[in-house]
Amino acid sequence: MNDTPFPFDPLHRLIIAYAKRSDRLRHTLVFALDNRLADIIRSTSETLIGQMRLTWWWEILTKTITQRPVGEPLVALINEVEEQGADFTPLLSLLEGWEYLLDDFPWDDRQFDQYAMKRGEGVFAFARGGYALLTSDQKTAAQAWALWDFARHCSDTKMRAQAFVKCRQLFQTVSPVRFDRNGRALSILCKLVERDVTKKALTADLYQPVVASKVVWHGMTGC
Numbered sequence: 001m002n003d004t005p006f007p008f009d010p011l012h013r014l015i016i017a018y019a020k021r022s023d024r025l026r027h028t029l030v031f032a033l034d035n036r037l038a039d040i041i042r043s044t045s046e047t048l049i050g051q052m053r054l055t056w057w058w059e060i061l062t063k064t065i066t067q068r069p070v071g072e073p074l075v076a077l078i079n080e081v082e083e084q085g086a087d088f089t090p091l092l093s094l095l096e097g098w099e100y101l102l103d104d105f106p107w108d109d110r111q112f113d114q115y116a117m118k119r120g121e122g123v124f125a126f127a128r129g130g131y132a133l134l135t136s137d138q139k140t141a142a143q144a145w146a147l148w149d150f151a152r153h154c155s156d157t158k159m160r161a162q163a164f165v166k167c168r169q170l171f172q173t174v175s176p177v178r179f180d181r182n183g184r185a186l187s188i189l190c191k192l193v194e195r196d197v198t199k200k201a202l203t204a205d206l207y208q209p210v211v212a213s214k215v216v217w218h219g220m221t222g223c
Contacts, residue, residue, distance in 0.1 A: 005073040006032040011206055011215070018219040019185040023127065027185055029081045030126045032074055033057070033091060034119075037098040038153075050102045058095055061088045087130060094122030097146065105159050112147070112166055120146030124186055137174040138183075141190050144171035148193045152202055164202060171197045184219060191218045 008016070012031050019027040037054065044050035060068055065079045082088070097119025100111055107115075120142035125131040134142070147167035154160040171177075175194055179187040192215070196202050203211060217223065 004028065006035070008032075008035070014215065014219065015185045015188050018188060019127070020182050023129070023182070023185075025077070025081050025084065026086060026129065027127050029074075029077050029086075030091065030094070030123050032077065034094060034123060036074060037095060041098060041101040044102070047102050051099070054095060054099055054102075058092065061091055061095070086126075088126075090122045090126035090131065092122075093118045094126070097122055105156050107159065107162075112163065113143075115150070116143035116146045116166070116170075120144070127186055128183060137177055138179065138186075140170055140174045141177040141193070142186075144168075144174075144197075145189050145193050148196065148202075164196075167193065168197045168200070179222075181222070184222060187222065188215055188219055191215070 004013075006028070008031065012035075016024055016027045016031065037057065040050060040053045044053065060075055060078065065082060068075050068079060070076075078088075097115050097117075100107075100115040100118075103111060121131065121134070121139050123146070124138060124142035125134055128134055131139075144167045147163045147170065151160045151164040151167060154163060171193055175197065177187070177190045177194070179190075192203070192206065192211075195211070195214070205211070206215075
């Protein structure tokens with residue numbers, strides 16, 4: 001993935017590398033879009049502007065290939081993946097999940113639940129090739145991952161703590177989460193969540209050697 005036009009961090013590059021070869025374009029797209037939507041939320045101070053920018057991507061996903069603009073690498077990737085027959089329903093759900101980040105804090109339980117379901121299951125379902133390919137436990141784990149990722153990046157102390165508590169409550173009901181070899185990339189994400197849930201604390205640095213070595217080992221062996 002060194003030649004990708006998308007600025008993935010080392011973790012996402014590794015996850016994509018462990019995806020089945022035929023699934024890598026889908027993994028690349030879902031993580032690239034997830035990152036782009038995160039950038040929109042981080043750089044938006046006006047709700048209306050943020051909504052307009054998210055709506056632009058909604059329209060991109062629902063337009064035909066010939067209606068989409070040219071010159072944007074992420075749009076070109078969307079076209080390429082669509083030509084392979086991908087269903088974008090999970091990506092629309094992912095986008096709806098990010099829309100909740102335009103809501104004012106604090107959130108109620110419904111907002112946390114909807115965000116986790118739409119973003120988490122959207123990412124996992126698209127990477128796997130559809131909602132039908134996820135088990136009930138894997139969907140729960142996907143929601144827990146979304147809350148874990150929220151907690152890792154949210155600057156609001158109370159919201160971060162709430163998200164991690166909810167993450168732990170969800171993940172403990174399904175841990176350990178099982179994936180076959182084709183789901184190894186997503187299994188890596190679940191392994192990171194499991195580690196923090198077990199020690200009841202968020203890992204500050206995912207790239208410290210002890211964490212990185214376990215990620216690589218899990219990617220290779222599934223253990």
